[in-house]
Amino acid sequence: xxxxxxxxxxxxxxxxxxxxxxxxxxxxxxxxxxxxxxxxxxxxxxxxxxxxxxxxxxxxxxxxxxxxxxxxxxxxxxxxxxxxxxxxxxxxxxxxxxxxxxxxxxxxxxxxxxxxxxxxxxxxxxxxxxxxxxxxxxxxxxxxxxxxxxxxxxxxxxxxxxxxxxxxxxxxxxxxxxxxxxxxxxxxxxxxxxxxxxxxxxxxxxxxxxxxxxxxxxxxxxxxxxxxxxxxxxxxxxxxxxxxxxxxxxxxxxxxxxxxxxxxxxxxxxxxxxxxxxxxxxxxxxxxxxxxxxxxxxxxxxxxxxxxxxxxxxxxxxxxxxxxxxxxxxxxxxxxxxxxxxxxxxxxxxxxxxxxxxxxxxxxxxxxxxxxxxxxxxxxxxxxxxxxxxxxxxxxxxxxxxxxxxxxxxxxxxxxxxxxxxxxxx
Amino acid sequence: xxxxxxxxxxxxxxxxxxxxxxxxxxxxxxxxxxxxxxxxxxxxxxxxxxxxxxxxxxxxxxxxxxxxxxxxxxxxxxxxxxxxxxxxxxxxxxxxxxxxxxxxxxxxxxxxxxxxxxxxxxxxxxxxxxxxxxxxxxxxxxxxxxxxxxxxxxxxxxxxxxxxxxxxxxxxxxxxxxxxxxxxxxxxxxxxxxxxxxxxxxxxxxxxxxxxxxxxxxxxxxxxxxxxxxxxxxxxxxxxxxxxxxxxxxxxxxxxxxxxxxxxxxxxxxxxxxxxxxxxxxxxxxxxxxxxxxxxxxxxxxxxxxxxxxx
Numbered sequence: 001x002x003x004x005x006x007x008x009x010x011x012x013x014x015x016x017x018x019x020x021x022x023x024x025x026x027x028x029x030x031x032x033x034x035x036x037x038x039x040x041x042x043x044x045x046x047x048x049x050x051x052x053x054x055x056x057x058x059x060x061x062x063x064x065x066x067x068x069x070x071x072x073x074x075x076x077x078x079x080x081x082x083x084x085x086x087x088x089x090x091x092x093x094x095x096x097x098x099x100x101x102x103x104x105x106x107x108x109x110x111x112x113x114x115x116x117x118x119x120x121x122x123x124x125x126x127x128x129x130x131x132x133x134x135x136x137x138x139x140x141x142x143x144x145x146x147x148x149x150x151x152x153x154x155x156x157x158x159x160x161x162x163x164x165x166x167x168x169x170x171x172x173x174x175x176x177x178x179x180x181x182x183x184x185x186x187x188x189x190x191x192x193x194x195x196x197x198x199x200x201x202x203x204x205x206x207x208x209x210x211x212x213x214x215x216x217x218x219x220x221x222x223x224x225x226x227x228x229x230x231x232x233x234x235x236x237x238x239x240x241x242x243x244x245x246x247x248x249x250x251x252x253x254x255x256x257x258x259x260x261x262x263x264x265x266x267x268x269x270x271x272x273x274x275x276x277x278x279x280x281x282x283x284x285x286x287x288x289x290x291x292x293x294x295x296x297x298x299x300x301x302x303x304x305x306x307x308x309x310x311x312x313x314x315x316x317x318x319x320x321x322x323x324x325x326x327x328x329x330x331x332x333x334x335x336x337x338x339x340x341x342x343x344x345x346x347x348x349x350x351x352x353x354x355x356x357x358x359x360x361x362x363x364x365x366x367x368x369x370x371x372x373x374x375x376x377x378x379x380x381x382x383x384x385x386x387x388x389x390x391x392x393x394x395x396x397x398x399x400x401x402x403x404x405x406x407x408x409x410x411x412x413x414x415x416x417x418x419x420x421x422x423x424x425x426x
Numbered sequence: 427x428x429x430x431x432x433x434x435x436x437x438x439x440x441x442x443x444x445x446x447x448x449x450x451x452x453x454x455x456x457x458x459x460x461x462x463x464x465x466x467x468x469x470x471x472x473x474x475x476x477x478x479x480x481x482x483x484x485x486x487x488x489x490x491x492x493x494x495x496x497x498x499x500x501x502x503x504x505x506x507x508x509x510x511x512x513x514x515x516x517x518x519x520x521x522x523x524x525x526x527x528x529x530x531x532x533x534x535x536x537x538x539x540x541x542x543x544x545x546x547x548x549x550x551x552x553x554x555x556x557x558x559x560x561x562x563x564x565x566x567x568x569x570x571x572x573x574x575x576x577x578x579x580x581x582x583x584x585x586x587x588x589x590x591x592x593x594x595x596x597x598x599x600x601x602x603x604x605x606x607x608x609x610x611x612x613x614x615x616x617x618x619x620x621x622x623x624x625x626x627x628x629x630x631x632x633x634x635x636x637x638x639x640x641x642x643x644x645x646x647x648x649x650x651x652x653x654x655x656x657x658x659x660x661x662x663x664x665x666x667x668x669x670x671x672x673x674x675x676x677x678x679x680x681x682x683x684x685x686x687x688x689x690x691x692x693x694x695x696x697x698x699x700x701x702x703x704x705x706x707x708x709x710x711x712x713x714x715x716x717x718x719x720x721x722x723x724x725x726x727x728x729x730x731x732x733x734x735x736x737x
Contacts, residue, residue, distance in 0.1 A: 072680075076700055083473035083705075101703055105475035246593070253563055311476060386472075390702045393681075400595075400684050419495060426470075426490070426704060 035063040036319055039089035041074040044304050047337040062319055082107040085311035090320040096303040099142050100384025103135035109308045110139035116321055129346040131381030133305050143328045146343035148269030148302035149375040152291045158264045162186040166291050173234055176294040180243040189264045191243040193254055195235040197267050199399055202231035204299045212383040214391035219424040224413045232402055232409045239403045255280050269301030270372045274342030277362040290368035298378040387423050394419050467709035487710035499686055500694040508667025511606035519614035527622045541612035553676030556605050560591035595687035602674045602688055614659050621655035657730035664726055668719045691715050
């Protein structure tokens with residue numbers, strides 16, 4: 001008391017402090033302002049920020065705090081947060097690759113159970129999207145916010161110089177490779193960035209129901225099945241005919257390949273068209289077209305999901321679920337994200353919007369979104385396994401040995417089988 | 427005055443209070459992770475299920491690690507990188523230090539500073555810069571090689587095509603070794619320079635009077651006197667080399683490179699934890715690496731320890 005008197009001075013100041021204190025406590029108790037923390041990465045953070053005004057109309061007293069980290073850092077932070085239950089956000093955005101990894105444990109709330117009951121909205125989502133977030137036990141661990149339908153982007157001018165048309169690319173894998181040989185001979189451009197891209201697609205064709213990419217439902221290893229052999233054979237054919245530029249995605253050489261027109265096609269998610277337009281190769285506007293993937297293959301490249309952690313603050317879970325529903329089931333917000341960030345909607349109700357019929361200037365006025373919309377109906381969800389990331393690495397390594405050192409395909413795949421069998425059940 | 431005197435530390439407590447910041451940080455960031463990692467090495471843990479999901483599995487993680495092909499592959503890579511980056515560090519640093527010691531007097535500090543500079547810069551920043559220098563089509567190193575190839579007398583020694591430093595498994599290892607060598611050679615020069623300055627000049631004068639040439643003096647006087655410092659430097663190189671992480675991690679984009687050519691054990695155990703979500707095996711591997719480093723350090727000790735009998 002003595003100290004406070006000396007520090008604060010006169011009696012008048014003393015009563016003034018009391019008034020301030022009373023005011024502060026009144027304000028904080030009256031509003032009971034809540035804050036929901038949403039963890040995301042670029043560009044999902046932009047989509048969420050753009051959705052805040054809509055949220056405020058529903059819940060004016062609930063703030064949304066967006067914690068955005070770079071892609072890999074975000075997922076590492078989520079792994080750490082889930083493992084220690086510290087600093088868990090109320091809602092977390094996850095990319096499809098990580099959903100599989102996190103789905104196996106019990107860290108994310110099962111949205112199929114009450115009070116979430118996401119299954120009653122099942123028919124509103126693109127079928128494969130919800131299946132991608134479902135783990136082997138049948139739990140739906142996340143809600144799809146956007147998806148990435150696979151497409152074949154190709155340079156129509158290079159194709160024209162080689163005297164080819166789109167059907168020669170898409171009719172079958174063999175015709176795709178033959179077209180590549182002709183393109184190389186006439187224009188000198190590579191067919192694709194890396195032979196691995198070929199392998200990535202072909203292994204996804206012919207997956208039986210209930211099977212994962214590398215493992216089946218009982219954790220048996222599938223890498224010696226025919227789809228892998230065919231994938232490796234086609235990739236080897238591409239390399240033997242020198243049709244790939246041997247550049248990895250997202251490197252400087254890869255983007256230079258687009259800028260300089262040395263790569264004729266890229267199998268990728270539909271979102272790459274936006275990236276090419278914005279920063280990868282804006283000067284090539286009008287020269288690209290989009291087609292379906294060759295040989296009637298349909299695959300997904302990427303996709304964002306929103307999940308609620310089991311250990312997230314319980315008092316916010318109801319609001320968190322409302323937020324997730326708003327982001328994934330609100331037609332306007334899904335379309336807004338599509339128009340501004342190229343985030344292809346997972347919500348079927350958006351598919352009748354005239355935006356799909358708008359020509360895309362970068363693709364020479366092509367109404368590519370219609371084709372992508374059709375593709376979403378045909379994509380089959382692939383079940384995920386805990387060791388998928390490791391299997392990916394092993395198969396890529398064996399492919400490198402086949403391509404660079406001429407290793408025999410059967411030997412490579414059986415080596416991969418041996419490595420994966422040791423860890424399939426860990 | 428009352429306030430100030432109540433805040434004054436008594437001499438009984440002062441030492442502990444002053445030591446406590448370091449001790450606290452060391453306990454939190456040094457001892458706790460070590461202890462937790464040792465505990466974790468005996469557990470099986472699916473990290474995203476939370477801390478309660480750990481269950482005891484005994485030595486299973488260790489036996490898995492010892493049978494894992496990739497673990498042995500990473501140890502081989504690490505040994506290769508440690509040797510190829512470590513040996514030149516010392517083989518170059520000793521004559522260089524001797525040369526600086528005998529030739530420069532006024533410029534010595536500047537020259538030593540220039541060699542030492544790489545050691546004090548950020549490893550990550552250097553690695554990022556080097557990865558763009560090593561770029562196949564646009565990097566300066568390939569540009570330099572191309573220019574040198576044009577020189578008539580020298581050209582036949584150099585490759586005609588651009589070397590794919592970062593993606594080719596045969597070339598990523600020399601690239602990493604080059605960066606590590608460049609970084610630590612200056613550090614070793616400083617160490618050896620300090621040791622050289624402790625050798626008394628009389629011994630050299632006596633040797634000159636006995637007719638010993640410069641080369642003989644180097645091999646029979648300088649090197650044996652440097653032995654304790656070589657022991658120290660080699661131990662540091664062994665420990666640092668076996669724990670190599672930052673340079674290969676940045677250069678290979680965090681994945682260990684094509685055919686895991688650049689994957690050191692430290693990178694592999696990091697990937698085991700954060701990419702493959704197997705924290706138990708990663709912890710077991712880190713302790714196995716500790717055993718390897720310990721064994722190598724003991725061997726170094728045996729090799730360089732002053733042997734009383736020979737003196």
